[in-house]
Amino acid sequence: MYRLLLVSTLLIVLYFLLRQIFRTIRSPQIDEQGASGDHDQMVLDQVCQTFVPRRTALSKEIGGQLHYFCSSACMATFEKRHSATPT
Numbered sequence: 456m457y458r459l460l461l462v463s464t465l466l467i468v469l470y471f472l473l474r475q476i477f478r479t480i481r482s483p484q485i486d487e488q489g490a491s492g493d494h495d496q497m498v499l500d501q502v503c504q505t506f507v508p509r510r511t512a513l514s515k516e517i518g519g520q521l522h523y524f525c526s527s528a529c530m531a532t533f534e535k536r537h538s539a540t541p542t
C-alpha cells in the first residue's frame with residue numbers, strides 16, 4: 456500500500472517537472488515572435504558612421520556594451536581603437 460502511494464507521488468512530481476520543462480522551452484519562442492517586428496532596425500557603425508540593418512550588421516560586445524559594425528574590418532578597427540585607449 457505504501458509502495459503505491461510512493462509511486463503515485465513520484466508520478467505527480469514527474470508530471471509537474473515535465474510541465475515546467477515544457478514551459479521553459481516554449482517561452483523563448485514567444486519572445487522571438489514578439490521581437491521579430493524590429494528585425495530591420497537600423498544601427499550605427501561607429502567606425503565609418505554608417506547605418507546598417509541590425510539583421511545584417513556584425514555585433515560584438517566590447518566594454519560591456521553591444522556595438523554594431525557594417526563589416527569585420529570596421530569591427531577590427533574599433534577593437535584596436537578600444538584596446539589602445541587607456542581605461
Ligand SMILES: [Zn+2]
Pocket residue numbers: 500502503504505524525526529
Ligand atoms: Zn563600417
